[in-house]
Amino acid sequence: MAVEPDNTGHRGRLRQRLFEGGPDALLDHELIEYLLALAIPRRDTKPLAKALLIEFGGIAGLLTADAAALARVSGMGETSAAALKAAHAAALRLLRAQVAERPVLANWQALLDYLRADMAHHAIERVRVLHLNGKNMLIRDELMNEGSIDEAPVYVREVIRRAIDLGSAAIILVHNHPSGDPSPSRADIEITRQVAEAGKRLGIAVHDHIIMGSEGHVSLRAQGLI
Template structure:
């Protein structure tokens, strides 16, 4: 009788093992690998799986993660994608969308806090990382101004204009007026090129010269104008345009 019960238990265990989905235990193994070796040990789709685990308590997230990578290209492109475009992917509901965009918001906040209360000169790399994360993946042009005090500390970071896919209307007098309101001593202007090519246009150069001239007359320095592309940036100062 005991042998019969043991055989039955073994058979039931084998049957249960057969019925388990192929991804059984995958979540635990993936979490353990992440905690032991860090994000660099995971391909982009597995890092996305970890994010999607937060949205879906059960189920295989690998197919959805791979669909997202196939559609947008990489982890950064996925979390930076337009919410409407993400929602068009099969399997992306409200919970998954919230999980993905919360990761993007957390990244932005982390990078932004790295540049606050520090002289921009000593945190230039962090500043570029923040600007790329904030603007580099946008489909429309955006124009941002960082307002600085006499110690080159950021006192305000403001998105002043949004435009089309290839143009943003910028009014130099509005930039200088805002600098005066904030009692800023210097500026750094930043805008993105959705095309991916950060090369300054003729309009970019002319507008920059107008802001520089207007600021100089009022004792407000223009330290730089940075154009952000997908994978690179262009600095007016480094190019000798300021």
């Protein structure tokens, strides 16, 4: 009868390093290994952790992958996929709380960190609208639309109507480029100008349109395109 490996000592050492050294004490594959061990306690999860990081191109791509894609990897199941998605959700809540603490325009790096963690590695294009009050505090962060690997529609009327419903004084448009390259397309520039013009008539400012990609981000405001 086969004897299952005893990983208690190894996991205990990982745990101790984490407690004593903080988040940088463990390598990426060790963090994932330990997370998976919580969901699969009677199995050596190191090979699976390494395979997942290779499959999804690193820890950012892994944690932002959808649950169905995770579950398709050999050795994964719903419980282990849920463990990874829970870790991602916790990280996003921490970053979002930092964004909500101060006026967005005075806390720009925190906003970029949050958006990068949430959007930069998505496999399909998604459009978000951040709604701000008169003090530029975040009042709502909404997913407006999602589409294919290279396009998600933006409807000017829907964006402005929602801003009116929420009483937004300003908005920030955000979308991702699954290709990784955040360079704006001509369509990105045109729709931004249309939304800005429609908002101006109603006293709703468009502070920026941020495009996120795995290779970085682009601010259309910083590029002089708004």
